[in-house]
Amino acid sequence: MRKTVFYVPLAAFLLLSLFLLSGLFSDPRDHGSALLEKPLPAFSLPDLQQPNRQISAADFRGEVTLLNVWGVWCPTCNAELAFLTTLRQQGVRIVGLYYVQPVDAAFGEKFDLPTLQQQVRDKLAEQGDPYLFNVVDEQRSLIFDLGVTGAPETFVIDREGVIRHHHVGDINPQNWPQLQRIYQQLQQGADHVPTP
Amino acid sequence: MIAELGHLALCFALAISLVLAIFPLYGSYKGAAGPVLLARPLAILLFLLTSVAFGALCYSFWSNDFTVLNVASNSNSMLPWYYRMTAVWGSHEGSMLLWVLMLSGWTAAVALLSNSLPLILQGRILGVLGIINVGFYGFVLFMSNPFERTLPFFPVDGRDLNPLLQDFGMIIHPPLLYMGYVGFAVSFAFAIAALLGGRFDSNWARWARPWTLAAWLFLTLGIMLGSWWAYLELGWGGWWFWDPVENASLMPWLVGTALIHSLAVTEKRGTFKSWTVLLAIAAFSLSLLGAFLVRSGVLVSVHAFATDPSRGLFLLFFLLVVVGGSLLLYGVRMHAVRSQARYQLFSREVLLWGNNIFLLTATLVVFLGTLYPLFHKELGLGSISIGEPFFNSIFQYLAIPFALLLGLGPWVRWKQQQWQPLLKPLSMVLVAALVLAVGVLSLYQTPSANLALLGLILGAWVAVSTVGEIQQKAVQLGGVPGLFKLQASHWGMVLGHLGFAMLVVGIAMTKTFSVEKDVRMKIGDSVELNGYTFLLSDVYALNGPNYGGQAAELEVFAHGEKLTHLHAEKRFYPVTRSVMTEAAVDARLSRDLYVALGEELSGPSWALRVYVKPYVRWIWLGAILMALGGLVSLGDKRYRRKTAAVTSPQSSAATGAPADA
Numbered sequence: 001m002r003k004t005v006f007y008v009p010l011a012a013f014l015l016l017s018l019f020l021l022s023g024l025f026s027d028p029r030d031h032g033s034a035l036l037e038k039p040l041p042a043f044s045l046p047d048l049q050q051p052n053r054q055i056s057a058a059d060f061r062g063e064v065t066l067l068n069v070w071g072v073w074c075p076t077c078n079a080e081l082a083f084l085t086t087l088r089q090q091g092v093r094i095v096g097l098y099y100v101q102p103v104d105a106a107f108g109e110k111f112d113l114p115t116l117q118q119q120v121r122d123k124l125a126e127q128g129d130p131y132l133f134n135v136v137d138e139q140r141s142l143i144f145d146l147g148v149t150g151a152p153e154t155f156v157i158d159r160e161g162v163i164r165h166h167h168v169g170d171i172n173p174q175n176w177p178q179l180q181r182i183y184q185q186l187q188q189g190a191d192h193v194p195t196p
Numbered sequence: 197m198i199a200e201l202g203h204l205a206l207c208f209a210l211a212i213s214l215v216l217a218i219f220p221l222y223g224s225y226k227g228a229a230g231p232v233l234l235a236r237p238l239a240i241l242l243f244l245l246t247s248v249a250f251g252a253l254c255y256s257f258w259s260n261d262f263t264v265l266n267v268a269s270n271s272n273s274m275l276p277w278y279y280r281m282t283a284v285w286g287s288h289e290g291s292m293l294l295w296v297l298m299l300s301g302w303t304a305a306v307a308l309l310s311n312s313l314p315l316i317l318q319g320r321i322l323g324v325l326g327i328i329n330v331g332f333y334g335f336v337l338f339m340s341n342p343f344e345r346t347l348p349f350f351p352v353d354g355r356d357l358n359p360l361l362q363d364f365g366m367i368i369h370p371p372l373l374y375m376g377y378v379g380f381a382v383s384f385a386f387a388i389a390a391l392l393g394g395r396f397d398s399n400w401a402r403w404a405r406p407w408t409l410a411a412w413l414f415l416t417l418g419i420m421l422g423s424w425w426a427y428l429e430l431g432w433g434g435w436w437f438w439d440p441v442e443n444a445s446l447m448p449w450l451v452g453t454a455l456i457h458s459l460a461v462t463e464k465r466g467t468f469k470s471w472t473v474l475l476a477i478a479a480f481s482l483s484l485l486g487a488f489l490v491r492s493g494v495l496v497s498v499h500a501f502a503t504d505p506s507r508g509l510f511l512l513f514f515l516l517v518v519v520g521g522s523l524l525l526y527g528v529r530m531h532a533v534r535s536q537a538r539y540q541l542f543s544r545e546v547l548l549w550g551n552n553i554f555l556l557t558a559t560l561v562v563f564l565g566t567l568y569p570l571f572h573k574e575l576g577l578g579s580i581s582i583g584e585p586f587f588n589s590i591f592q593y594l595a596i597p598f599a600l601l602l603g604l605g606p607w608v609r610w611k612q613q614q615w616q617p618l619l620k621p622l623s624m625v626l627v628a629a630l631v632l633a634v635g636v637l638s639l640y641q642t643p644s645a646n647l648a649l650l651g652l653i654l655g656a657w658v659a660v661s662t663v664g665e666i667q668q669k670a671v672q673l674g675g676v677p678g679l680f681k682l683q684a685s686h687w688g689m690v691l692g693h694l695g696f697a698m699l700v701v702g703i704a705m706t707k708t709f710s711v712e713k714d715v716r717m718k719i720g721d722s723v724e725l726n727g728y729t730f731l732l733s734d735v736y737a738l739n740g741p742n743y744g745g746q747a748a749e750l751e752v753f754a755h756g757e758k759l760t761h762l763h764a765e766k767r768f769y770p771v772t773r774s775v776m777t778e779a780a781v782d783a784r785l786s787r788d789l790y791v792a793l794g795e796e797l798s799g800p801s802w803a804l805r806v807y808v809k810p811y812v813r814w815i816w817l818g819a820i821l822m823a824l825g826g827l828v829s830l831g832d833k834r835y836r837r838k839t840a841a842v843t844s845p846q847s848s849a850a851t852g853a854p855a856d857a
Binding site: 002003013016017019023025026 | 481488531567571
């Protein structure tokens, strides 16, 4: 017994090394989402171009949807628009979640919807419009609930309105095949999606 | 050409360190003097070669040689010369070169100052240091060569040093910190040498103590400077963030603090041996772990260098060899060692054991808080983050028993202590501490049970008890002149403990009474905070050597009288396209006034952040005092005896009541 005690530090260190080794091969910035395999949180937010129309989680039922978090202020999102537009042409249902950057009322900034609508129209006319519609999250409440850490991010939502996959960063021809597998399996009503 | 010379010197250094790792250890194993005698000249040669390499890199930065990739990536011809020198260790590659310079420096220092050690022990210590050197020279040469060229297509100018690093603090923070990290390699080598030889007598502890103290004092200063630098440069008014990399430096410090106390017991009483050896291994292992965490990219941190899994793999492999190997050796050898010394429940040994327990608990808390997100994620449980509240609340609770023990410790004798003689002086200390704490607090508010009161009581308890113990010593030794008979290490302890008291008071007061305000101001506007009026008198354009931006002038008034003048800057560095805050600070012992200039808004007006931070200086002054304590202890005559005195630890402890650690 007395002998074994002196090997405890070694055992603890070896265990630690295992974690460090596996940590080396995973990205610390890849957070996953706490909402994976959970339904979309309840929300009611306006459509960006038709503010009178309220959109809620119910709008995501019935069809597999990509919910794409983006903003005109985000260069990577803008670069992604063209490829997303080709996906829309292939029949992929993409909904935009527009990320409004914080405004500081104390310093005289205020949220200006008409200007934003114009900016979005200009950007989509220039780069291509992949979106069925855009949800505008002025207070970033849904964005907060989803655990979004930046833009662009994309959530794959199944027919029951459950979040099945979370993709951080842009979608491009290189990483689309993996996402496409998930998307197609969900369209066929699969309960388990392959992890890319 | 110069860069190639540096590269060549590094290659030679690797070869020398290989020889140093093999022959002296072989010689000490075989009992052959020849190979062991090689150790000291090799160690000195290693340092000289590394100095040549380091000098070559410095020259490349000095002469704006943008054909060297490292210079092109981290410097710029517009950068002032002193920041070009700082840029030498501003990158991963350069900082690793600084690291090996210091490692070889410590190795050479051991070689030069180890005259009094038995030859075999010299060989073992330098051999172990040689093994560590091989690992780091290999890492520098194969994984992060600072002398890589950009030829044939070299840039006309460099990408500039990260503006965050263009600060006086950056000039001295990394060298001091690395001196500390790397210095623990020496304590480690002493521990491994003792494990190899199987001798853990009090001589061994006496030899290891000054090296440990030196490393610890550098680490203390390094961490202190890092905190001070972040306070000035980040414009956030904070001084500690519990960032993974800060934690990586705090862990070896906590273990190192435990180690210097544990070494005292091993030296004086010949006990705690297995414990001391484990701490010596742990202190350096945590330094290595810190290097791994910073340079492998497994954790998200503001300090992390660009990530590269192959570097991480190399370091992890090295960690396995060095730490795994030493812990295996520990398991094989240590169980045979027994301590004979006896002591009672109420004795200095037990109190120092308590000190170690609390310091190690604190280390464990920092360790888990830093690595738990990694464990959690790798176990497939998802991502979590652990922040300030976790660390702050646990450290608050740990500080209470720790400070109480700390105040008590110096009064208590080795082996055993009766309660009765201590009751009267310690109750006087307690009453004085309570009066002092409540008195100081009532200057700020009606005293109530809050963090400030707790911190003041703990700080006052430690300080008053330390002073009281010195006063008792003076009485025993026949008045104030008698105090000159006290050993330097005793004074070191006094300073270290007073420094800790200052640190505790500083943290508690700053945390409780700091106030801040975010304001928008035009020129001529003023804002009032805690009785101080800050008037924005002017804002104008800046023209620095390698930056532009704006500077704000503020006048500060208190009670209607002008108190001081503040100058805050917002700098823009065009090469890296980054903005830096140079906060304006008016520092006094009792409070800092702190202003950070923000964005220019329409009007024209400016966003400003204004802080009043009471006692924040005490945090850094406390750390400086602790380091000073380490320095004074180093001056102790016992560490400089030419011939190793052979006295049994028991007899010296039994006779010398006033002469203690």
